[in-house]
Amino acid sequence: MSYSSLPLSSKLFQFTALTLALTLAGCGGGGTDTVAPEPDLGVTQPGTGGGDGGEQTIGDINIVEGALFNADGNVINSVSLEGAYYKIKVVDDTQNPIINAKVAFDIDAEGIELSQTTSGSVLTDAEGIAQIFLKPSSAEVSGAYTISANATYEQQSATANTTFSVQATNVSLSAITVGSNSLASGGQTPISLKVTDQAGSILSGVLVNLNSSCGQIPEQVTSDSEGMVEAVFKAINLDTTLCSGNVRISATTGNSTQSTTVIVASAEATSIIYTSSDVSLGIRGSGSSSTGQAEFTVYSGATTLANEQVRVSLEKSPFGLTFGPNRNQQSYVTTTDASGQVVVPIFPGTTPGPVEIEVSLVDDPLINALSKNITVASSRVTQTGLSLSWEKNVLDWSYDGDSAQINARMVDRNGNAVPDGTVINFTAEGGKITSSCATVDGNCDVTFTTQNPRPGDGRVSILAVAEGEKDYIDMNENNAWDEGVDILVHNIGDTFRDDNESGDFQVGEFTYPLTTGASNACENNIDKYINLKFPSLSDLKKRQYESRYINEFVSPNKVNSCNTDLDTVVRYQAVTLLSNGNDTRFTVGSLDQGGNFTVRTPQAIFSSDTLISFRVNSGGFYDLNPMPSGTTITGAGIDQTSADPTAKIVAVENGYVIEVADANPRSTVIVKVGEIEYTITTNSRGQGVSSRFVNPPVGDISVESKNNTCEATLSGVTKVPANLATGMPGDNLGTFTTFKLKNCQATDEVKITATSPNGNVTSYTYTIG
Numbered sequence: 001m002s003y004s005s006l007p008l009s010s011k012l013f014q015f016t017a018l019t020l021a022l023t024l025a026g027c028g029g030g031g032t033d034t035v036a037p038e039p040d041l042g043v044t045q046p047g048t049g050g051g052d053g054g055e056q057t058i059g060d061i062n063i064v065e066g067a068l069f070n071a072d073g074n075v076i077n078s079v080s081l082e083g084a085y086y087k088i089k090v091v092d093d094t095q096n097p098i099i100n101a102k103v104a105f106d107i108d109a110e111g112i113e114l115s116q117t118t119s120g121s122v123l124t125d126a127e128g129i130a131q132i133f134l135k136p137s138s139a140e141v142s143g144a145y146t147i148s149a150n151a152t153y154e155q156q157s158a159t160a161n162t163t164f165s166v167q168a169t170n171v172s173l174s175a176i177t178v179g180s181n182s183l184a185s186g187g188q189t190p191i192s193l194k195v196t197d198q199a200g201s202i203l204s205g206v207l208v209n210l211n212s213s214c215g216q217i218p219e220q221v222t223s224d225s226e227g228m229v230e231a232v233f234k235a236i237n238l239d240t241t242l243c244s245g246n247v248r249i250s251a252t253t254g255n256s257t258q259s260t261t262v263i264v265a266s267a268e269a270t271s272i273i274y275t276s277s278d279v280s281l282g283i284r285g286s287g288s289s290s291t292g293q294a295e296f297t298v299y300s301g302a303t304t305l306a307n308e309q310v311r312v313s314l315e316k317s318p319f320g321l322t323f324g325p326n327r328n329q330q331s332y333v334t335t336t337d338a339s340g341q342v343v344v345p346i347f348p349g350t351t352p353g354p355v356e357i358e359v360s361l362v363d364d365p366l367i368n369a370l371s372k373n374i375t376v377a378s379s380r381v382t383q384t385g386l387s388l389s390w391e392k393n394v395l396d397w398s399y400d401g402d403s404a405q406i407n408a409r410m411v412d413r414n415g416n417a418v419p420d421g422t423v424i425n426f427t428a429e430g431g432k433i434t435s436s437c438a439t440v441d442g443n444c445d446v447t448f449t450t451q452n453p454r455p456g457d458g459r460v461s462i463l464a465v466a467e468g469e470k471d472y473i474d475m476n477e478n479n480a481w482d483e484g485v486d487i488l489v490h491n492i493g494d495t496f497r498d499d500n501e502s503g504d505f506q507v508g509e510f511t512y513p514l515t516t517g518a519s520n521a522c523e524n525n526i527d528k529y530i531n532l533k534f535p536s537l538s539d540l541k542k543r544q545y546e547s548r549y550i551n552e553f554v555s556p557n558k559v560n561s562c563n564t565d566l567d568t569v570v571r572y573q574a575v576t577l578l579s580n581g582n583d584t585r586f587t588v589g590s591l592d593q594g595g596n597f598t599v600r601t602p603q604a605i606f607s608s609d610t611l612i613s614f615r616v617n618s619g620g621f622y623d624l625n626p627m628p629s630g631t632t633i634t635g636a637g638i639d640q641t642s643a644d645p646t647a648k649i650v651a652v653e654n655g656y657v658i659e660v661a662d663a664n665p666r667s668t669v670i671v672k673v674g675e676i677e678y679t680i681t682t683n684s685r686g687q688g689v690s691s692r693f694v695n696p697p698v699g700d701i702s703v704e705s706k707n708n709t710c711e712a713t714l715s716g717v718t719k720v721p722a723n724l725a726t727g728m729p730g731d732n733l734g735t736f737t738t739f740k741l742k743n744c745q746a747t748d749e750v751k752i753t754a755t756s757p758n759g760n761v762t763s764y765t766y767t768i769g
Helices: 017-027 526-533 540-556
Strands: 062-069 083-091 102-107 112-114 121-123 129-138 144-154 158-165 171-173 188-197 207-212 220-222 228-234 245-253 256-264 271-274 279-282 292-300 309-315 332-335 339-349 352-359 368-371 374-376 386-390 395-397 403-410 423-428 437-438 443-449 461-468 567-579 584-591 597-599 611-618 630-637 646-652 655-661 668-675 676-683 701-703 711-714 736-741 747-757 762-769
Touching: 017 171, 062 158, 083 102, 083 158, 102 112, 102 129, 121 129, 129 144, 144 220, 171 245, 171 309, 188 207, 188 245, 188 256, 207 228, 220 228, 228 245, 245 332, 271 279, 271 352, 279 292, 292 352, 292 443, 309 339, 386 567, 403 423, 403 461, 423 443, 437 443, 443 676, 526 540, 584 747, 584 762, 597 611, 611 747, 630 736, 646 668, 646 701, 655 676, 736 747
Parallel strands: 279 374, 395 567
Antiparallel strands: 062 083, 083 129, 102 121, 102 144, 112 129, 144 158, 171 188, 188 228, 207 220, 207 245, 245 256, 271 292, 292 339, 309 332, 309 352, 352 368, 352 374, 386 403, 403 443, 423 437, 423 461, 461 567, 584 597, 584 611, 611 736, 630 711, 630 747, 646 655, 668 676, 668 701, 711 736, 747 762
């Protein structure tokens, strides 16, 4: 008799030894779904399987013969730790099995695991049967449960419920077996134990919790088909720190616990590594980056080593630097932290220079490491260490939004870049400027942009300030300011923005809010500084240098506002010019080799001119300023003469001459007689004669050059530079350009054109007189 012909209640599972083994092996697993092999359901009836035969025509759908079966195929109503199968049969109203009905299983409480498919549903087979494997999740699970099956087919459904009980399994754990009870630092060893019930029968699929007081071991392991739990203990923590001494290993499931102890040898340090990035510090009192730290890490093999004693010593340092917890220069002993690290604080002095720190093992000084790339390099910006440069300094005021980048650079008194992040602040008399920027490698950028307000003279005073220190002469050579010993080059006090460029503070001008509160005169020792630094300069150049020093590094400075401190507000003021890019003013004149321009009165060009110069200014309100940076200047000669000269040989007293008439005034005419050419210059009436011949020239006579084209070649500035000297208020700052004129006659023309960056074109045409 085939299996399928048996009643459902009496059908037995036909397990082979392999099937049983697979079932038991699939029962375990750390909270994951348990997948067990299906029992052999007998021979599939021909023509009843799969979905290839089309759908059935059915009436009602029913679930019949739902029951739980153990591994031997017997119907049960109590489930043990080994698990069981729940099987149903789906039929129509004529009791014919329904093939490919979709069945979903569910359990009403936690503690029972269903070996579901990924979709959570299965299809009935050729006999209308669907089944699922279920299993208690641990030995402690007990109580009554209900499993339900919901079958659907052609929009019809049926539900069946089966109630069963679970009894807790009394689990017993054997003693833990350890591969080695004595481990080297960072070593590992296998462990194992067996899981049985109280009667000594092997229990597979039991979840056992493992734990160790140090190191690594799997948290949970499921007993295999032989009831064995096997794992590997590693004497190193997840954070790479090493275990040492007695380590307790325990195993627990339900109420059963076993433990053992493994002895781990203490770790030995094998190397020290300097693990800091490059460290760059400012000197004491610099206001930034004036403390730092160096980090060293002690290793045992490839693992960091905690609680290891090391000695820290200062091998090289600039003057005044201290280190360590006591902030001195004495070596000291300390212990590595939980990460195997030693952090050494560093406190710079007043002198820049390299720093070297050594860390060595107390037990073995030959194991050591030396710091790398620690330097004390930066201080505050010094009085003469701030400079500004403009992308362009003549902007077009005729519209909002013309802009220029301003680059600020700052160094300390040793020429080193100030520490990154040093802030420089900006204010402007007009337009808009970025309020501040922070340095990277000693420089940073801000942007000035045209907009209201627009100063009436087209000159925008821009003030940059940064907290720094005064310039001084180091009299005792210790690279530090010692009041009463060292000498200030030129003391400075409160600063302001000198909008009217008078050099003196006027009430109403912007004052920088950080003030000294002092009322002393500002001492000037520039002579001593110059004689120390530049003794070979002539007296004239010394005075010129002093004037430049005061204008650039002292001003703008309020009189009688100085103290004797080194701290100060370093300042730098410069001017940005505004111009009208929509209009250009041209002035005719002459330019000498010294660059001095003389205005021509009247504003005219004459036929006798071979060179003519123009001064090019902004038109309109700002007519003393140049055109905006980038304005291009072009020009051309325009020939307006059309003479038709004639020539003839005329007898005169004592000889003959060639006479030219109707030519261009003050021009040259070439006359050819026979094969010989003669050049004749005309007067203002277009007439001219050759030199006298004793005998008349022989041959046909013709005029070879009847008219020469007027040419104007630009030889001066063709483009307004990005940056121009800004002069002083009232100075005419126009740019100069010069044309070379050739063959230009009265009534010819010279045209000059200016094209501003905004695209506006201004031209003027001069008629030659």
